[in-house]
Amino acid sequence: xKFAIQINEGPYTHEATDSAYHFAKAAxxxxxxVMRVFFYHDGVNNGTRLTTPPQDxxxxxNRWADLAKEHDLDLVLCVAAAxxxxxxxxxxxxxxxxxxxxxxxxxxxxxxxxxxxAGILADRLVVFxx
Amino acid sequence: MAILHTVNKSPFDxxxxxxxxxTAKDGSAVLLLEDGVYGAIxxxxxxxxxxxxxxxxxxYALSADLxxxxxxxxxxxGVELVxxxxxxxxxxxxxxxxxxx
Amino acid sequence: xxxxxxxxxxxxxxxxxxxxxxALESLEVVLIGAAFEQDVRLAFMDDGVFQIMKGQDxxxxxxxxxxxxxxxxxxxxxxxIYVEKESLEERGLTEDDIMxxxxxxxxDDWAEKSSISIISRxxxxxxxxxxxxxxxx
Numbered sequence: 001x002k003f004a005i006q007i008n009e010g011p012y013t014h015e016a017t018d019s020a021y022h023f024a025k026a027a028x029x030x031x032x033x034v035m036r037v038f039f040y041h042d043g044v045n046n047g048t049r050l051t052t053p054p055q056d057x058x059x060x061x062n063r064w065a066d067l068a069k070e071h072d073l074d075l076v077l078c079v080a081a082a083x084x085x086x087x088x089x090x091x092x093x094x095x096x097x098x099x100x101x102x103x104x105x106x107x108x109x110x111x112x113x114x115x116x117x118a119g120i121l122a123d124r125l126v127v128f129x130x
Numbered sequence: 131m132a133i134l135h136t137v138n139k140s141p142f143d144x145x146x147x148x149x150x151x152x153t154a155k156d157g158s159a160v161l162l163l164e165d166g167v168y169g170a171i172x173x174x175x176x177x178x179x180x181x182x183x184x185x186x187x188x189x190y191a192l193s194a195d196l197x198x199x200x201x202x203x204x205x206x207x208g209v210e211l212v213x214x215x216x217x218x219x220x221x222x223x224x225x226x227x228x229x230x231x
Numbered sequence: 232x233x234x235x236x237x238x239x240x241x242x243x244x245x246x247x248x249x250x251x252x253x254a255l256e257s258l259e260v261v262l263i264g265a266a267f268e269q270d271v272r273l274a275f276m277d278d279g280v281f282q283i284m285k286g287q288d289x290x291x292x293x294x295x296x297x298x299x300x301x302x303x304x305x306x307x308x309x310x311x312i313y314v315e316k317e318s319l320e321e322r323g324l325t326e327d328d329i330m331x332x333x334x335x336x337x338x339d340d341w342a343e344k345s346s347i348s349i350i351s352r353x354x355x356x357x358x359x360x361x362x363x364x365x366x367x368x
Contacts, residue, residue: 001221001222003218003221006366008231008253008368015138015164015165016138016164019138019163019164022194022214023214023217023218025214026213026214026215026217026218027218029215030215030218030219032218032222040256040260040368041252041253041256041368080256080259081256111263112259112260112263112264113263113264113266113267115260115366116260116263116264116267116269117267119238119240119269119364119366120236120238120267120269120364121236123222124221124222124226124227125226125227125364125365125366126136126221126227126229127227127229127231127365127366127367128138128229129138129229129231129367129368130231132360133359133360145277149245149276149277152352152356153352153355153356153359154356155356155360225363226362226363226364226365227365228243228359228365228367229365229367230245230367231245231367231368
């Protein structure tokens with residue numbers, strides 16, 4: 001089955017991204033496809049490469065990036081939500097006159113259309129949030 | 131096919147569990163996860179609502195979240211424990227997932 | 232890319248506006264999603280009914296008032312808006328307190344009609360049951 005996942009909250013403050021990660025991993029391990037993980041609202045904060053969580057705790061951002069690399073997952077940060085919250089890739093940074101970008105490799109920034117499309121194409125949309 | 135309803139907040143925090151139960155049609159399923167697993171505790175003021183709902187819908191709880199919270203030994207009889215693979219399976223067996231946040 | 236698939240979309244709104252961003256950002260999804268020609272329904276229940284309440288004025292809190300944007304939904308062919316009766320009653324509201332959201336029916340000489348249906352909790356359950364995709368915020 002094709003799953004689309006929507007994550008509404010950022011790392012550490014809410015369990016949403018953890019639950020979504022374990023769900024995604026279980027789906028893949030059981031032969032399903034996760035066709036897109038769409039990060040919305042504060043969920044875009046899962047895509048910054050600047051986090052330094054305690055060494056003895058899970059590294060949420062890296063964990064997503066690693067899973068994406070291993071299984072060719074499409075991790076999408078909503079551009080509008082990312083702009084509001086200061087998550088940018090090099091293009092966005094340049095376009096908006098910022099002096100830095102902070103996106104983690106493995107994530108991409110794109111429009112809400114990607115969420116809608118995922119809703120259309122996937123067999124199941126599962127939302128994790130607050 | 132029936133819907134899988136998920137609840138991730140404690141019944142003492144939000145009305146999401148109540149909403150899930152009064153929306154879930156007979157034969158559908160409700161999965162408690164994250165803080166929603168507190169809804170599975172027996173002997174609480176929320177327990178009667180859960181036991182009543184269980185007459186018409188199947189109630190599940192994510193074991194990892196129960197363990198994390200140290201409440202695995204306090205679950206209402208009849209609530210079925212599942213792991214993440216079980217969560218995925220429930221999602222495939224139901225027509226869609228309605229997340230009561 | 233969608234190749235003609237038409238699904239029954241349901242956007243579920245349960246949170247009050249202004250105290251959190253969910254109402255605003257959910258509306259943004261609805262507006263973008265309108266271009267994808269799906270069968271779109273909006274549900275307002277619990278504190279979500281406050282999102283479309285008349286008379287919102289955010290001047291004092293200094294935020295952009297997005298409430299007027301709901302009036303544009305009709306222009307985007309979003310005209311199936313379901314508001315839960317019990318949620319209104321619990322909050323001391325009636326249909327008169329809700330924004331009069333309308334659309335122009337192209338099949339009826341562009342007559343202006345209400346997009347809003349006040350439905351019961353039981354009917355809301357049916358609405359959810361009949362949906363292919365539920366977006367929750």
